[in-house]
Amino acid sequence: MENILILGGGPAGCTSALYTARAGLSPLCLEGEPSRDILPGGQLMTTTEVENFPGYPKGVNGAELMMDLKKQAEQFGARFVYKTATSLDFSKWPFTVESNGITWEAKVVIVATGASARYLGLESEQKFLNRGVSACATCDGALPRFRGHTVVVVGGGDSAMEEALFLARFASRVHVLHRRDQFRASKIMGQRVIEHEKISVEWNTVPDEILGNDKDGVTGVRIRDVNTGEIREIECAGYFSAIGHKPNTDLFVGKLELASDGYLVTKPDSSYTSVDGVFACGDVQDRVYRQAITAAGSGCMAALDATRWLEAQEA
Ligand code: NAP
Numbered sequence: 001m002e003n004i005l006i007l008g009g010g011p012a013g014c015t016s017a018l019y020t021a022r023a024g025l026s027p028l029c030l031e032g033e034p035s036r037d038i039l040p041g042g043q044l045m046t047t048t049e050v051e052n053f054p055g056y057p058k059g060v061n062g063a064e065l066m067m068d069l070k071k072q073a074e075q076f077g078a079r080f081v082y083k084t085a086t087s088l089d090f091s092k093w094p095f096t097v098e099s100n101g102i103t104w105e106a107k108v109v110i111v112a113t114g115a116s117a118r119y120l121g122l123e124s125e126q127k128f129l130n131r132g133v134s135a136c137a138t139c140d141g142a143l144p145r146f147r148g149h150t151v152v153v154v155g156g157g158d159s160a161m162e163e164a165l166f167l168a169r170f171a172s173r174v175h176v177l178h179r180r181d182q183f184r185a186s187k188i189m190g191q192r193v194i195e196h197e198k199i200s201v202e203w204n205t206v207p208d209e210i211l212g213n214d215k216d217g218v219t220g221v222r223i224r225d226v227n228t229g230e231i232r233e234i235e236c237a238g239y240f241s242a243i244g245h246k247p248n249t250d251l252f253v254g255k256l257e258l259a260s261d262g263y264l265v266t267k268p269d270s271s272y273t274s275v276d277g278v279f280a281c282g283d284v285q286d287r288v289y290r291q292a293i294t295a296a297g298s299g300c301m302a303a304l305d306a307t308r309w310l311e312a313q314e315a
Contacts, residue, residue: 001105002028004306005097007085008112008248010042011292012282014069015299016110016306021076023307028106029073030083030099040082041066042114043136043283044292049143053292062139065292090255090275107313108277108306111256111264112299113248115283115290119241120154124210128239132218133210135241137163138291141170145217148172151238152221154207156180160242161189167240168198175234177205179226202234210239247284256280263287271302277313279306 004020006013009031020027031040044050044062051059070080083099094105117135119125125133134140137153141163151171153164156178164176176193181203183190193199204226211220211233220235247263249256257265257274264273264285271279281302282295 001094001107003106003310004028004108004110005095005104005106006030006110006112007097008032008042008114008282008284009040009070009080010066010112010114010282010295011044011069012114012284012295012299012302013042013110013112014066014073015296016112016279016281016303017073017078017080017299018069018076019300019303020110020307021073021078023303024077025307025310026077026079027073027110028104029078029080030085030097031070031080033082033084041070042295043117050139050292051142052138069296085251088251088255090278093277095277108279108310110271110299110302110306111252111273111278111280111284112282112295112302113251113284114295115245115247117241118244118246120207120243122207122210124212125239125241128210128212128218132212132216132237133239133241137166137240137242140238141167141240146171146238149237150175150235151240152177152207152234152236153240153242154178155242155244156183156185157242157244158185158189159244161185161193163240163242164193164199165189165196167238168196171198171238174199175236176201177207177221177223178203179206180204207239245283245287245290247287249284261287271298271305277309279309 003025004027006029017027017029049059085097088097147170150173152175154177164174167174208224209222212218264280266285279302281298
């Protein structure tokens with residue numbers, strides 16, 4: 001039987017592995033089977049340069065950072081396997097988690113399955129991912145590729161507004177493409193975008209194709225007016241998808257309390273979920289901050305909560 005089973009190997013999962021390993025609990029982390037939809041190491045694996053993780057004045061490659069986090073946890077006895085949980089039973093204790101025929105029993109489960117950025121689904125989005133296509137301005141916006149250049153942001157919610165305002169610090173011009181004639185975003189955020197001298201809003205507009213080549217990555221976006229059908233091209237160096245995130249919670253429907261937008265519900269100021277002994281951390285329960293460092297911080301919280309909970313059971 002496992003003491004601690006961690007689902008997800010991003011910054012939240014790795015940090016909870018590090019802390020529970022140092023507590024002598026020898027955690028097992030299912031970091032996911034590599035596939036088109038699952039990235040062991042989480043979203044950081046798709047980020048080239050991370051410049052805002054404290055402790056790296058020269059920045060750090062996202063994949064390197066994740067490998068270091070994992071190595072650090074392994075040094076203290078954490079174990080990692082490339083497995084994805086496919087079913088689980090939280091209705092009785094110890095909990096059971098299954099991955100294609102392999103079953104684990106665990107005293108504690110820490111859910112750190114993260115969230116996935118939504119993309120429109122254009123083939124060109126995948127083709128130019130990390131070469132001008134991004135879903136995280138905070139992660140990538142300050143890179144030389146975008147500094148002093150035109151960039152495009154797609155979406156009309158608060159995320160798109162935040163991305164556009166952040167990008168406007170570095171880019172020469174930001175075009176926000178929104179499919180309607182009104183933002184979904186809060187009024188104040190929308191107004192800031194509309195009034196910003198470096199930002200233009202293209203209403204009733206959707207991207208049809210991202211343009212580019214192997215050498216330069218993204219060079220432009222072909223856009224379509226949804227009312228008139230008119231097609232235009234915007235020359236740009238970057239395309240930021242900001243049409244929302246989807247928490248990776250499909251597996252937990254009916255097993256843990258989820259909010260109406262699909263995020264896992266944790267009790268205030270803690271990582272406790274609706275099931276005693278199951279904890280959650282990172283982007284799967286955070287629709288607001290969604291940063292590597294906040295995910296790592298909440299991974300630490302989950303590890304401390306889980307360790308104390310386990311001690312109380314075994315006292
Ligand atoms: P969101 O509010 O769901 O907005 C998604 C936007 O993307 C919408 O404008 C939507 O258009 C557009 N969109 C979705 N699918 C699309 C498609 N296929 N093609 C074109 N456009 C598409 O998501 P979010 O902005 O990530 O925000 C999520 C939650 O976090 C919200 O509650 C938000 O308030 C909150 N949040 C808050 C802050 C803050 O307070 N600082 C920052 C970020 C996020 P439609 O409007 O036409 O549906």
